[in-house]
Amino acid sequence: MRSSLLTPLGLVLVLVGLVWTAQGIGWLGGSPMTGKTLWAVLGPLLALAGAALAYAGVRRRG
Numbered sequence: 001m002r003s004s005l006l007t008p009l010g011l012v013l014v015l016v017g018l019v020w021t022a023q024g025i026g027w028l029g030g031s032p033m034t035g036k037t038l039w040a041v042l043g044p045l046l047a048l049a050g051a052a053l054a055y056a057g058v059r060r061r062g
Helices: 003-025 035-059
Strands: none
Touching: 003 035
């Protein structure tokens, strides 16, 4: 994958992971995902994967 795409894709994954975490914990309401343990676990995992992807993109560019 091109390094120019890694960083933005990683940042989007971090953002989605944070939203999933907030919904799973119950901080964000109005969704069937609210209060579900699955999303409270998957959210941080996705955010970490996104952070690693963004970091790899920054390292390739520099």
